[in-house]
Amino acid sequence: xxxxxxxxxxxxxxxxxxxxxxxxxxxxxxxxxxxxxxxxxxxxxxxxxxxxxxxxxxxxxxxxxxxxxxxxxxxxxxxxxxxxxxxxxxxxxxxxxxxxxxxxxxxxxxxxxxxxxxxxxxxxxxxxxxxxxxxxxxxxxxxxxxxxxxxxxxxxxxxxxxxxxxxxxxxxxxxxxx
Amino acid sequence: xxxxxxxxxxxxxxxxxxxxxxxxxxxxxxxxxxxxxxxxxxxxxxxxxxxxxxxxxxxxxxxxxxxxxxxxxxxxxxxxxxxxxxxxxxxxxxxxxxxxxxxxxxxxxxxxxxxxxxxxxxxxxxxxxxxxxxxxxxxxxxxxxxxxxxxxxxxxxxxxxxxxxxxxxxxxxxxxxxxxxxxxxxxxxxxxxxxxxxxxxxxxxxxxxxxxxxxxxxxxxxxxxxxxxxxxxxxxxxxxxxxxxxxxxxxxxxxxxxxxxxxxxxxxxxxxxxxxxxxxxxxxxxxxxxxxxxxxxxxxxxxxxxxxxxxxxxxxxxxxxxxxxxxxxxxxxxxxxxxxxxxxxxxxxxxxxxxxxxxxxxxxxxxxxxxxxxxxxxxxxxxxxxxxxxxxxxxxxxxxxxxxxxxxxxxxxxxxxxxxxxxxxxxxxxxxxxxxxxxxxxxxxxxxxxxxxxxxxxxxxxxxxxxxxxxxxxxxxxxxxxxxxxxxxxxxxxxxxxxxxxxxxxxxxxxxxxxxxxxxxxxxxxxxxxxxxxxxxxxxxxxxxxxxxxxxxxxxxxxxxxxxxxxxxxxxxxxxxxxxxxxxxxxxxxxxxxxxxxxxxxxxxxxxxxxxxxxxxxxxxxxxxxxxxxxxxxxxxxxxxxxxxxxxxxxxxxxxxxxxxxxxxxxxxxxxxxxxxxxxxxxxxxxxxxxxxxxxxxxxxxxxxxxxxxxxxxxxxxxxx
Numbered sequence: 042x043x044x045x046x047x048x049x050x051x052x053x054x055x056x057x058x059x060x061x062x063x064x065x066x067x068x069x070x071x072x073x074x075x076x077x078x079x080x081x082x083x084x085x086x087x088x089x090x091x092x093x094x095x096x097x098x099x100x101x102x103x104x105x106x107x108x109x110x111x112x113x114x115x116x117x118x119x120x121x122x123x124x125x126x127x128x129x130x131x132x133x134x135x136x137x138x139x140x141x142x143x144x145x146x147x148x149x150x151x152x153x154x155x156x157x158x159x160x161x162x163x164x165x166x167x168x169x170x171x172x173x174x175x176x177x178x179x180x181x182x183x184x185x186x187x188x189x190x191x192x193x194x195x196x197x198x199x200x201x202x203x204x205x206x207x208x209x210x211x212x213x214x215x216x217x218x219x
Numbered sequence: 220x221x222x223x224x225x226x227x228x229x230x231x232x233x234x235x236x237x238x239x240x241x242x243x244x245x246x247x248x249x250x251x252x253x254x255x256x257x258x259x260x261x262x263x264x265x266x267x268x269x270x271x272x273x274x275x276x277x278x279x280x281x282x283x284x285x286x287x288x289x290x291x292x293x294x295x296x297x298x299x300x301x302x303x304x305x306x307x308x309x310x311x312x313x314x315x316x317x318x319x320x321x322x323x324x325x326x327x328x329x330x331x332x333x334x335x336x337x338x339x340x341x342x343x344x345x346x347x348x349x350x351x352x353x354x355x356x357x358x359x360x361x362x363x364x365x366x367x368x369x370x371x372x373x374x375x376x377x378x379x380x381x382x383x384x385x386x387x388x389x390x391x392x393x394x395x396x397x398x399x400x401x402x403x404x405x406x407x408x409x410x411x412x413x414x415x416x417x418x419x420x421x422x423x424x425x426x427x428x429x430x431x432x433x434x435x436x437x438x439x440x441x442x443x444x445x446x447x448x449x450x451x452x453x454x455x456x457x458x459x460x461x462x463x464x465x466x467x468x469x470x471x472x473x474x475x476x477x478x479x480x481x482x483x484x485x486x487x488x489x490x491x492x493x494x495x496x497x498x499x500x501x502x503x504x505x506x507x508x509x510x511x512x513x514x515x516x517x518x519x520x521x522x523x524x525x526x527x528x529x530x531x532x533x534x535x536x537x538x539x540x541x542x543x544x545x546x547x548x549x550x551x552x553x554x555x556x557x558x559x560x561x562x563x564x565x566x567x568x569x570x571x572x573x574x575x576x577x578x579x580x581x582x583x584x585x586x587x588x589x590x591x592x593x594x595x596x597x598x599x600x601x602x603x604x605x606x607x608x609x610x611x612x613x614x615x616x617x618x619x620x621x622x623x624x625x626x627x628x629x630x631x632x633x634x635x636x637x638x639x640x641x642x643x644x645x646x647x648x649x650x651x652x653x654x655x656x657x658x659x660x661x662x663x664x665x666x667x668x669x670x671x672x673x674x675x676x677x678x679x680x681x682x683x684x685x686x687x688x689x690x691x692x693x694x695x696x697x698x699x700x701x702x703x704x705x706x707x708x709x710x711x712x713x714x715x716x717x718x719x720x721x722x723x724x725x726x727x728x729x730x731x732x733x734x735x736x737x738x739x740x741x742x743x744x745x746x747x748x749x750x751x752x753x754x755x756x757x758x759x760x761x762x763x764x765x766x767x768x769x770x771x772x773x774x775x776x777x778x779x780x781x782x783x784x785x786x787x788x789x790x791x792x793x794x795x796x797x798x799x800x801x802x803x804x805x806x807x808x809x810x811x812x813x814x815x816x817x818x819x820x821x822x823x824x825x826x827x828x829x830x831x832x833x834x835x836x837x838x839x840x841x842x843x844x845x846x847x848x849x850x851x852x853x854x855x856x857x858x859x860x861x862x863x864x865x866x867x868x869x870x871x872x873x874x875x876x877x878x879x880x881x882x883x884x885x886x887x888x889x890x891x892x893x894x895x896x897x898x899x900x901x902x903x904x905x906x907x908x909x910x911x912x913x914x915x916x917x918x919x920x921x922x923x924x925x926x927x928x929x930x931x932x933x934x935x936x937x938x939x940x
Contacts, residue, residue: 080917082811082909082916084903084919085855085906086903086905094897094909095917096911096916101894136897138899
């Protein structure tokens, strides 16, 4: 994270984006790149918010519809639709994940003063997923804690299909050997 | 030299040598008179001893010394090979293994020195108690060498044994050796190396004083030239220098391969040399003017052999060019590479293959010969590179087979059965990853064979079969697959008993009409074991399930190929050659690309509306008089859209059962570079991964066994509701 001393306050950079007409932001250090939406290959029999996989320069990267994941409506693809590629630590490994958003806005600087605590209620989003509310000019941005949003991914699905664990383990093993 | 890296290499090497010794011992047991095998064991032990001492594994060096003494007796015919001796030596190998795993410097905690002493004592007793004689010679590898002259000819040690049985072709090597100071400070001596070389065959040694003329013994860096004649391969020669390589300039050059016919027509020195390109005709005439008479004269006088003159001439030639040759002599090297680096390389090649396919597709849109030609060249190179890289990871399956010999020996002793293991096709190559994971299922299969399949010797005789049962392990290539079969000549599978057990355990429904093959293959279901008692070996009903799961994970299949009462059983495992890149069948459902592993595909047929109507929408269809159930992938994967009038059905074979996968279109074969679907999709149903197509789209790889399992379960659930 780019941190600069400025008037004695820490400044961090965030990437702001729009989900269903609302303003969101995540730490810029989590984002590796932003892509225009490309051909998504849907993986059958998976929860709807998992949009599928894309080919990112020869690598297969899973993509998630951030709108659906956060309990809003799904992203409708327009020419503004973007996929943010974020880097995550999962079980000690760095993995890529694509997040489908309505549009990506810009990189903004937020001082600590600009970030307010998460309201106990009223956001309509699981407060666990929110790091804080950023104030930029007269707008408010919901700053997401992307690690928490994605943390339970593997497990949550596992519970949904608890009787398919054997199959899952197999797939995992194959993944490991491939 | 106490470097960790070296110690790790030593451990690895020694473990390999021990494996080699173990399999040699088992061979020796079969043919106790074969002195060549003794020689092989001796050499391996000797290497362990030498390098053990070098890296401070004194306990190992000490122990192996006793071992060697014993072998020496055997080699000299003073002791004979008995099964007691083999037992002891095998136990000794285990002990060395234990010492190796322990911390090494000293005898570790989990190694009981008493065991070692007992082993030594028993060894000495067996070979005629010669402990005292060797007491002073604990550190004798060096002493031994010192007694012998470092130069001049030595008789090859196991001359009789090897030459007698040898149809092997002798090869002459020239080995040049320039030790550095580091070499000597590491406790090495040139004599030690020469001593090891002389075990391989006839050695002729020349010492060339280095810059420090007449320097003190041991610290002058003389260059050494050794001419070696041996019927052993280059590897054996190279092995001698495994540990010295880092501290010496060593080059091993094959001078000439001497097969008898060749030798006859190559009587003339000059011709030989010119033919080999060692010298030019000009050189020869110059050399001949000086040397010919002397060489011939010596031979005529029977002072030296013809081959020695050959060697000397080469030597002279070599001296003239010595300085020029130091850097440029061609060495037949092999290097150890971390498996991780290879994986990385394979990943990169995988990406290259994908991108090359894309390039080819793009270039086909432009009708430009200037573009098409280089693209085609890239395509060819990529294919070659891919094969080459994949080939690096290929290992002969024989390495795994060797392990099982010991297993069979120990098991049959434990269970009171007499079993011999016959292996075939050990040279068949398979991907290292596959081989690594194959060990466990193979052990289960062999255990099962011996525990369940084999009768006791008495029973066998009563049935008029030979006392000794045979377990046959064979491996062979079949297209892009390797087929491994485990065959025994035991009592065969008991159909009734398996069925009864299956019903008992609720794995099979009573009254279900199963074919014999289906019943046989139900032994792979979890929880099914027909052994009356649970032994340490088997009977818990886990083993065969493990076999099946592991093999399926490796994208292969396992099934009972044949089982005849009192004749025996054959179980076959079919595996793909590699896991990184597989041959797939690219198919299409609506606009979703799917890949089926070609190894599992049997055939493709059409499924028309009439076929479906004929069976009133029941999901099965007769294919050449056999009813094949099918799963419609469109339904299974809930892919929206309208299915076409004529669908395609790909018949796949999983664990000996056929079933159909119905889809829209078969596109064709596809070289599939496997990619994981990513962590969020690790529980994806019916899919094992993905691959990137030439057009940049992602295709999903179908996990056929999983689809079968899930489809069966879902159908059962429907009835349960």
